[in-house]
Amino acid sequence: MALQNLFVPRARMASFNVQLRIEDLNNVPPLNGVFYAKWKFQDHSGTTPRVPVVNREVRWLHAVEKIIDIPVSKDGMLTSCEFKITIKQEVYSHVHMKIGTLNINLSEYALLSGSSRRYFLQESKLNCTLKH
Numbered sequence: 001m002a003l004q005n006l007f008v009p010r011a012r013m014a015s016f017n018v019q020l021r022i023e024d025l026n027n028v029p030p031l032n033g034v035f036y037a038k039w040k041f042q043d044h045s046g047t048t049p050r051v052p053v054v055n056r057e058v059r060w061l062h063a064v065e066k067i068i069d070i071p072v073s074k075d076g077m078l079t080s081c082e083f084k085i086t087i088k089q090e091v092y093s094h095v096h097m098k099i100g101t102l103n104i105n106l107s108e109y110a111l112l113s114g115s116s117r118r119y120f121l122q123e124s125k126l127n128c129t130l131k132h
Contacts, residue, residue, distance in 0.1 A: 013069040014078060016110060020065075022048055023116070023131040025058040025087060033091035035099070036060075037130075041083040041106065042068050050090060070107055078107040085130065087121060100124025104132070 022037050034050040035058040048062040070081045083106050087099040100121025109115070118131045 012072045014072055014110075015067060015069050016106075018064065018066050018068055018083075018106060019113075020063070020083070020132060021116075022060050022062045022064070022085065024060065026056070026118070026129045026131070027127055028053050028056050028058055029126065030056065031089065033089050033095075035087060035089050037062070038086045038088065039064060039084065041066075041081065044068075068106070070110070078110055081106040085132075087124075087128070087130065098123075099126060100128065102130055 018041075022039065025035060025037075028035070030053055034052050036050045037048045037060065039046055039048075044064075044066045046064065048060040051058050051060060068081065071079045073079055083104045085102045085104075087101070089097045089099055091097065101123050102119050102121055104119075116131060118129045121128050121130060
């Protein structure tokens with residue numbers, strides 16, 4: 001939990017069960033090696049399995065399910081809660097190259113369920129899209 005959230009009264013915290021699925025990376029050029037995604041939000045982090053490119057696509061179907069607390073501001077709005085995904089390529093078991101990142105504000109999706117979206121990677125030289 002972030003330092004600024006330590007002093008927020010428990011009555012001003014909203015709990016959410018986050019169910020997110022990192023599905024695939026599209027439009028990937030045929031490259032050697034395997035791809036994986038590292039994700040992080042609040043105190044939770046993890047990685048997807050390492051998967052090779054097949055038909056210009058990397059498919060993970062990796063599910064993330066955690067309960068998180070998001071502070072509510074004094075005006076009744078949820079504060080931002082960033083979910084960060086970093087896509088990396090592993091070549092020869094020891095060289096890890098960053099392909100791109102994606103930052104999603106989970107507060108914007110607090111009351112949505114079952115939605116799936118595709119995003120362009122940020123900080124990327126490839127024209128890849130990530131579906132979650």
